Amino acid sequence: EIVMTQSPATLSVSPGERAxxxxxxxxxxxxxxxxxxxxxxxxxxxxxxxxSTRATGIPARFSGSGSGTEFTLSISSLQSEDFAVYYCQxxxxxxxxxxGGTKVEIK
Amino acid sequence: EVQLLESGGGLVQPxxxxxxxxxxxxxxxxxxxMSWVRQAPGKGLEWVSSISGSGGFTYYADSVKGRFTISRDxxxxxxxxxxxxxxxxxTAVYYCAKDHCSSGSCRFxxxxxxxxxxxxx
Numbered sequence: 640e641i642v643m644t645q646s647p648a649t650l651s652v653s654p655g656e657r658a659x660x661x662x663x664x665x666x667x668x669x670x671x672x673x674x675x676x677x678x679x680x681x682x683x684x685x686x687x688x689x690x691s692t693r694a695t696g697i698p699a700r701f702s703g704s705g706s707g708t709e710f711t712l713s714i715s716s717l718q719s720e721d722f723a724v725y726y727c728q729x730x731x732x733x734x735x736x737x738x739g740g741t742k743v744e745i746k
Numbered sequence: 747e748v749q750l751l752e753s754g755g756g757l758v759q760p761x762x763x764x765x766x767x768x769x770x771x772x773x774x775x776x777x778x779x780m781s782w783v784r785q786a787p788g789k790g791l792e793w794v795s796s797i798s799g800s801g802g803f804t805y806y807a808d809s810v811k812g813r814f815t816i817s818r819d820x821x822x823x824x825x826x827x828x829x830x831x832x833x834x835x836x837t838a839v840y841y842c843a844k845d846h847c848s849s850g851s852c853r854f855x856x857x858x859x860x861x862x863x864x865x866x867x
Contacts, residue, residue: 640808673853675791682841682857683783683791689851726791730852734807735781735793 641665641729645738651746652717660741662710662727671731674703674712677740678723686725687712717743748772748856750842755861762832762865768825768842768858776800776820779845781854782827784838784863792838795827796845810836832865839863 642665652658662672670690675683685694687703690710700715714721722745727738754766768780781796795816796805804816815828825842839862843854 671850671852675854677791682859683854684857685853685855688853688855689849692851694853694855728791728793728854733805735796737791737793740790 640734641668641732641736643727643729643736643738645725645727645741647741648739649742649744651744653746654719655716656746658714658717658721658743660712660714660725660743662705662712662738664708664710664729667707668729668731670706671729672703672705672710673728673730674701675726675728676721676723677726683726714743748844750844750856750858752840752842752858752861755840755863757864757866758832759867760833760865764829764832764863766827766829766840766842766861766863768827770823770825770842770844773844775818775823779847780818780825781843781845782816782825783841783843783854783857784836785841785860786835786838789838794840797825829863832863834865837863837865 644663646661672690674687677683691703702713704711724740724742726740749771751769758764782794797816813831817826839860841860842858844856846855
């Protein structure tokens with residue numbers, strides 16, 4: 640099983656600042672990585688797939704990068720609606736696995 | 747508009763069974779792999795199971811293999827998860843998710859709102 644490790648667990652950021660979230664895979668997943676956003680009481684929402692492709696309707700301030708075992712989700716200028724938990728997920732190999740999540744909170 | 751509506755959750759005793767359903771609309775259901783993903787209270791996301799569009803291929807997490815069965819009825823646009831021998835650690839919100847694969851990239855592009863399963867005596 641491929642283990643996905645996200646860091647940090649919690650990220651405190653002021654509105655308007657940049658946030659950088661990391662996701663590491665225990666073995667290469669090529670570019671088979673997605674990012675999701677989840678707000679309290681809501682289902683996850685797809686943000687990024689293929690490591691760097693924004694999903695339909697996702698603002699340009701969200702960007703993804705990386706390949707192999709190291710991945711990054713960047714939010715260029717945090718808006719109030721961006722404070723949430725973010726998960727990475729690999730779909731390179733069964734079983735599909737998620738990272739433990741990074742909570743982005745208001746500083 | 748894609749819609750996924752889960753049902754069937756509830757309170758069940760340890761060792762009991764439960765069947766979840768997910769009614770899909772707004773897309774060609776038989777053309778897509780579908781999955782179940784769960785989230786224990788206050789915890790992260792855990793993939794549970796997936797089934798191919800035809801139903802011919804199924805995949806399970808080790809934590810549920812042999813206890814859960816995923817299936818689908820393409821004539822009724824409905825996904826199922828039959829859960830047996832439930833344990834306290836199966837307590838979670840269960841989400842139905844639509845898979846989408848294109849150009850070698852796959853992802854869960856739509857999610858239902860989830861149904862809560864509580865395993866407790």
